[in-house]
Amino acid sequence: MKLFDYFIRPKPQSTAQTAKDRLQILLAHERQDRSQPEYLPLLQRDILDVIRKYVEVASDQVEVRLQRGERMSTLEIGIELPGPRALRMSSASAALAR
């Protein structure tokens, strides 16, 4: 049986196929980044600065995404704010520190 298994076992993928697969995944990401306008990271930083004047948010909690359409594009800005519970906890710890 073992010998039989040896013959029907699928061949490992060729290195050329691995190269192609890796490139296709990587380039899909890189092309998406490239199609974004250059001002997007700067816009993200400015938005973050404005929000930080009022609420404490981490830099990875703001997401700016541009979706290009045929006739119009939409700018999607997602900001993750701390919930009331997290706020209460942070004000309590602030009071304790005082």
Add this chain to the structure above:
Amino acid sequence: MAKVIVITSGKGGVGKTTSTAALGAGLAMRGKKTVVVDFDVGLRNLDMVMGCERRVVFDFINVIQGDAKLKQALITDRRLDNLFILPTSQTRDKDALTREGVEKVINELRNDFDYVLCDSPAGIERGAHLAMYFADEAVVVTNPEVSSVRDSDRVLGLLSSKTRRAEKGEGSVKPHLLLTRYDPGRVAKGEMMKVEDVLEILSIPLLGIVPESPTVLSASNVGTPVVLNQNSNAGTAYADAVSRLMGEQTEMRVLGPERRGLLQRLLWRTA
């Protein structure tokens, strides 16, 4: 009015200069008045591959800076009277190449030639940017290898956004894929990506497939564009690419490396 073609790749060492020399000589052999221009300021090498390194008096930078006339800097090839070389300078001053200067020289060349081939430096810095900026078409030289394909993709992005054509909305620079150092034997064993794989990833028209061949090195050793060697498969592949560049329909051949017969091997002395 000449067609301005940039030979580019992003990655270094894939065969841009070899290809510029071969395509330039091939176009001249077909009766087209052609000039090959070296944009690799500081690391000039096109003159060596073309075999005219000892005849350089004035260069591209001298012309840009007004120290020499274009006619004084152009070197006429000794083998083909339709072929000219504009060497670059060995200065380390990276700002020597200016957009205005390059534009002036390219415009002047456009009036006098059928084809202007710009040999781009590796990378995506100033020299590479200016080599592609005024181009009508681009030959993207790629090896069937991950880093080369990735860099070619990056360069294709730049061709469609950072060129004069793109900025003026005149449509993008027309790209052609030139696959070099292709080894059909390794492809058959699954050790190298197939032509079809690279085409599927980059999705641009194929200009030619140049096989890995020892004649490429021996041609550069002696300063002869490999297309002049009729017995070389790489030379034949470049000749095919030249006819496609001229708009002819030529059947795509996948040539293997040269195989010498027993007698040839026994008598073999020089490459």
